[in-house]
Every structure is written in C-alpha cells, then in structure tokens.
Amino acid sequence: MYCDEVVPGFDVSFSFFRKVFVTNFNIGFGSPRQDVCSTCLQLSERIKVEKDAAEKVRIMTELRIHKLRAKAFFKLLQKEENHEILLSFDCQKNLPLPKIPDQSVYYSRQLYFYNFTIVKGSSHNTLNKDNVFTYTWTEEVAAKGSNEICSAVIHCLNNLDVTNKEKIRLMADGCAGQNKNSILLGATMNWLYSAPRNIKSLEIIFPVTGHSFLPADRVFAITEKRIRKMETILKPEEYMNILQEHATIFCLGKDVPISDYKTQSQNILKSTQSFHFQITKCKRFIITRKGNQVQIRGEISYHSDTGVDKSITRRGKSFQTFNPETLPIGIPVKEAKLVDVRKLLEVHFGENWASLSELQY
Numbered sequence: 001m002y003c004d005e006v007v008p009g010f011d012v013s014f015s016f017f018r019k020v021f022v023t024n025f026n027i028g029f030g031s032p033r034q035d036v037c038s039t040c041l042q043l044s045e046r047i048k049v050e051k052d053a054a055e056k057v058r059i060m061t062e063l064r065i066h067k068l069r070a071k072a073f074f075k076l077l078q079k080e081e082n083h084e085i086l087l088s089f090d091c092q093k094n095l096p097l098p099k100i101p102d103q104s105v106y107y108s109r110q111l112y113f114y115n116f117t118i119v120k121g122s123s124h125n126t127l128n129k130d131n132v133f134t135y136t137w138t139e140e141v142a143a144k145g146s147n148e149i150c151s152a153v154i155h156c157l158n159n160l161d162v163t164n165k166e167k168i169r170l171m172a173d174g175c176a177g178q179n180k181n182s183i184l185l186g187a188t189m190n191w192l193y194s195a196p197r198n199i200k201s202l203e204i205i206f207p208v209t210g211h212s213f214l215p216a217d218r219v220f221a222i223t224e225k226r227i228r229k230m231e232t233i234l235k236p237e238e239y240m241n242i243l244q245e246h247a248t249i250f251c252l253g254k255d256v257p258i259s260d261y262k263t264q265s266q267n268i269l270k271s272t273q274s275f276h277f278q279i280t281k282c283k284r285f286i287i288t289r290k291g292n293q294v295q296i297r298g299e300i301s302y303h304s305d306t307g308v309d310k311s312i313t314r315r316g317k318s319f320q321t322f323n324p325e326t327l328p329i330g331i332p333v334k335e336a337k338l339v340d341v342r343k344l345l346e347v348h349f350g351e352n353w354a355s356l357s358e359l360q361y
Ligand SMILES: [Zn+2]
Pocket: 037, 038, 039, 040, 041, 066, 070, 209, 210, 211
C-alpha cells in the first residue's frame, strides 16, 4: 500500500518498511478487550466528560485508589511464604451438554457441567496435576452453591501436607452466593478448630470486584481453547478428559461427598447482622485460635489491621458440635430443560438417539 502511494523512486522493500514501521513509530496493536471492570470503565468515562475541575480530581483519585486496591490483591497472590500454604479458587463458566455444532443450541436450554478449581501456590507457579485440583459435577447431581464449594475447599484442606506450616491463606473470587458468606467462614473456622496445632491461622482474601483474575482462570483459558476445537461433546467424561490434562480431578458427590455446611453454620454461628464486622465490606477475614476457641476478624483493607478478634458462635454453641451431614445426591432438572435437550439430540442424531453407542453411559 505504501509503495503504491509514494512518489516513484521512494518505494522500499518490505523488510525496510517493516524496520522503520516497528522502530520509528509509537503504534501498538491489540485485540479488543472483553473483560473490562465496570467500575474502571464508568470512572474513566466520567473523567472524560467532567467539566468541574475539583470533581474531576476527585473521580481521578477514586479511580487511582480502586486500581491500587486491585493491585494489592494481586501482590498478595504473587507470593507464598515458607510457613504458609496459599490456595486460590474459582468456578469456571458452566459448560454445556450436549455441545453440538447446531445453531439451535443458541435457543435451547442445555445441561450444565460444573468445574470448581483450586490452585495451590502463588500465581508464579507452573500449573500441573500436583497443584491444580478440579472438582466437577453436573447439574442433576447437585447445585452450584456454598455447600458444594465448601465441601471441595474442606476436602482440599484435609488433604494438604501441613507439616511445619503455620498459616493457610485462601484467595477467592468474591461471589456472595458461593464464596463470600458466613457458610464458608463457618466451614473454615471449624476446619481450623480441629486442624493440627501447628496451624495458627487461616486467612480468606477477596479481590476488588472486577479484578479477580486468579490462577484457576489460567487453567480455564487453556481448557476452553481445547473445548472450542471440539465439535461435539456429549458426555461429562469428555470434559473431564480435557480437564485432567492439567489437573487432578475429583467428582463431587462421588469421590468427595457434599456436606451440609449451610445448616451447621446457621446452627452454630450468630446471624451475620450481629457479627462485629460487615461481610460485604471486608476484603480479608482472619481466623485464629485462642485456647479452645476459634476467633475471627474482618478487615476492610488489604494491609492495615484494625479489626478485633472475637468469637462469632451463638451463646452456648461451640465448634465441638459442628458436624455437617452428608447430603443426598441428585436434584430434579426442570422439565422444560429436558425437553430442549431431547429435542437437540433428536435434531442432531435422529429419533433413535437414545440407542446410539456414543450416547451410552
Ligand atoms: Zn476496576
């Protein structure tokens, strides 16, 4: 294009053009961003249009603080001290079953395959089967709620080698339904209550909303690339085969029982309104042992400690009686969804889809 447009005699070779282009111009190329934090986006837009100088400075400061806080979380994720074990975890987006190359899937309800992944170690670690633990289940086995997440986290904690370790640090996405709630606090407090005595504390840290890229998301990116390349996926086992290339797999409800941490936390802990901290406002929860009691404090900031260690158990209750029951497996799938899935299979494989060998379990 350049050679076509310049005055004759000024045309150059491709390599010469390239050399000038990449060294003399300050031009960058990138893919359009998809996952931009909405707070960052909103504040940047407001800075652009704000006429009032003082207000502009105020919003710029707000954005700066927001970004610094986001950074503080990732700094903590980058380092695992000798005396501690760092676990970070996240849920992958729901993977659909059946995955077939048929346009009608866009209007059909599909069955979901769930993946909850825990990564051991800092974000600098390479990811392999020894430090990536994936818990999978499908929607007709159990919901994707706090009982399931707690069961996986406690299973992982119970299987750690904690020799010579003093501290456990958990870092997780702050989704309230699954992670950032009193049920996870109750489950982990109970774990510390009966953990080996060398473990002095357990800390749970949540990111700034919108900035929650965790090591588990790296595993998800790798597997999603593989999944995109597969035209058809019909059985959970096919997803599991892909996942197990990078992780140790556990089937929730089968290898790992699902326990009712919700009921136990409700029985033993005070109501969240009477805690001495507000769960939604806190970024860190520090659980410690004091004699035979387990205490907790919530911290709003990533670095400065201002909270007070206190027990949050109800009067007369103790973790001694915290004993979650194993929940039965299997929940009914909505009929409308089943109708959609049946239709999909019929369209794709014909009336006799149920007798096809590739669909047999
Ligand atoms: Zn942001």
